[in-house]
Amino acid sequence: MHIPIETYQLPNGLTVVLSEDHTAPIVAVNLWYHVGSANEREGRTGFAHLFEHMLFQGSANVGLNEHFELIQRAGGTLNGSTWLDRTNYYETVPSNQLELTIWLEANRMGYLLPAMTQQKLDTQRDVVQNERRWSMDNQPYGTWWERMPAIAFPPEHPFHHSLIGSMADLDAASLDDIATFFSTYYTPDNAVLSIAGDFDAVEAREMIERHFGGIPRGKGKPPLPDMNVPPTFGAALREVVFDDVMLPRQFIAFRSPVFGSDEYYTASVTGAILGLKKGSRLHRALVREQQVAAEATAFTYDLAKGSDLLVVDVTARPEISHDALEYAVHAEIDRLVDDGVTEDEVARAVALIETDMVAALQSAGDRADRLSMFATYFGDPRIVNVQTERYRAVTSEKVNAFARARLIRHNRATLLYVPRETADVPPQDDLAMAEAP
């Protein structure tokens, strides 16, 4: 499978990626800004995400809520998301509405600040605080998103702090912060614009030049601190959280090679062998055979800087103690390290990953998002076309070498949720960290 790709830069530094496909009269527009929670300053956790909300509040020529309304009236879908190291905004629209979409994205990249008001900021702060309550504070195990990076990265590391942010930091965000963040990071030279689907490349180039061409290049962004960390934790880390949950649930993170590296593909396949679908090791051993777990999965965070994380996530069956769960999960990972995997297991994992990739690339929005991702992280969107080959190059020897280097006990950070009422261990500070037994 091969996606046609054309890529170039405007004089102001905006990277453009075009991928035509005329199967259906649909076009996807996708913008990645190379900024995420890692770029936040102290005392402003959650700001990158709050800022994402503000980008839907209008710009010089677009009124409050009009961005959503114009796209929906055009018959399109849209949203945005914030991650540790990037923020994206995307629309999929009928192909005759391409220029409207380009105009809306350009207007907020170039002319956002005249539309910002204290009232809009206050409302979105309330919305985001409710998003935090909904996704994290009022959801069983919801805090794992915040707790796991805090364990896996040292306090000074840009990936350590909370993406959604603390209530206090959200309260502290001001319009001045909005202006500074905007002029520092929301510049054409810090963004990638991808368009995928039914359009004419010559016309699209003209539209892009017309709407984005006049936006000046930024003045550069402050460099992130050194992101490098040792390849392993060097010790078994462990945090126990007594919470309002019914069943114990254990997360284990391993430091893992960064997204896009050769070794990343080995790590990704190892994750699939451990925890992708019912034929995976954790499902077979813990859910089916030993029946200590109700669910078991594994996946990578796909972080492209510093260190990635491979995460195992296992929820206990009723009546199974957190001790028994923890013992069984560690034992299963030890078994992989000690005995290695077979070539059949690698083949199963690669076949499943391949089918998933083909299925995902059916959608114009997904194609555009992947093009933006590879262009943002590696400066080359064409990498999307070599994913299959890179996965197929993984062998059982590579998986076994990876497991011996990275799945060992002193590279495991455990986050264990224990039902508050049934806790049979002495209460301790929720945030206390201790060596694994």
Next chain:
Amino acid sequence: MSETLTATSTSAPTTKPAPAAPRDYHFPHFERRSLPNGVQLVVAPVPKLPLVTVLAIVEAGASVEPDTQRGVAALTARLLLEGAAGMDGVALAERFEGIGASVEAHADWDVTSVSLTALTDRLPEALGLVRDLLRSPTFPEREVQRLKEERLADLLQQLAEPRGLADEQFVHAVYAATARYAAPEEGDAASVRALTRNDVQQFYSARYQPGGITLVFAGDVTMQTAAALAEQLLGDWTGARPAAAPSGVDATQPGKLVRVVSKADAPQSELRVGHVGLPRNTPDYFDAMVMNAVLGGLFSSRINLNLREVHGYTYGASSEFEWRRGAGPFVVHTAVKSDVTAAAVQEILTEMERIRTTAIGEDELTLATSYLDGVFPIRYETTAAIASALANMVIHGLPDNYYDEYRARVRAVTTEGVLEAARRRLHPDQLRIVVVGDPVVVAAAIEAVTGLTPEIVTGEGEAAE
């Protein structure tokens, strides 16, 4: 801020561009065929990528379960993957996953679906395995017990999960205790505990019959290939079409109520407001659907803009009709900061009343209709989405030209039609308001807003002290 403004004030178009001429779109062409034994085929060749989705639709939804065996449809569906034709669950998983095929089996209210997505060159092998699970499942006793335990674990988890708890307590408040729709699709703890392998076997024998099965193909496949595979795999299967669902699955209980499911110190209230909705085959489907889009179906809907963008009470609020063969619920759902729960209820009631009493504006109508019209091709980008649309056509007996006419029927909806649908289909006198939250914070305030004294219950639905 002005500094940046000056720095970026270069020439750029300030007015929004007009759309270009729209390009034609047609829902993928499909063909139907029947095998002599009653198995129906619906095939949509979409050869864009080397991928095929197959849905096997079985007349074995939760609505046809015996009263004493709630949850047996879901359990039977899941067990299909746990042993068939001499293979155990591990062997089946290895066979499917070894060729990169993904397979799932799931029972909803109306039917059971076995869904398969595979690369084209793996289709014959993968479909052969699907034949095995449809025709020769073994329902091993050990797996029956394990899947029951897993369902009980889900139910236990739900007691601490406000969203699922709110959904469950809401339908419990809408439907009569005897109605199948009053209990969860997959059964409650008592009914699941009582299920046996024999129940599963009997349900399977009664419902998995060739006369009640449709195979939907979408993707890189021709009718010729699909028909040959279906004939080869299912052609010699004999049996009758199973009976239709009994009436009464959607029977309701009368009256209004407010129920607070107690969750002490909850930072947020999960809120559900609504009543019984409409069956999918209601004659005013398009009017009701567009009415709901304006009220709470879209991001730019009245309820979301009011609760989220004007008041900042919530991360999101929406409303929906759950479309089933019987009358599923109509429900507004949101989660709001605890101390504004009653205020949010008041805003929802106001919006429901407003859309019933005054015709919506032409611009609101066209926002909804042009969205539903324009987004239509975007909905059918994937083989899975096309197969699912065709499955809906089969399940609800929609005409073959339904998807060809969909956009014109959406555009034909008028503001009068929306007002009429709101008057006939929203029932302020039948409202069930369910809150999962802290009764100390919310109960008195909701009583002040609604005039109803809230019942305070536990997560299990029992009266709290």
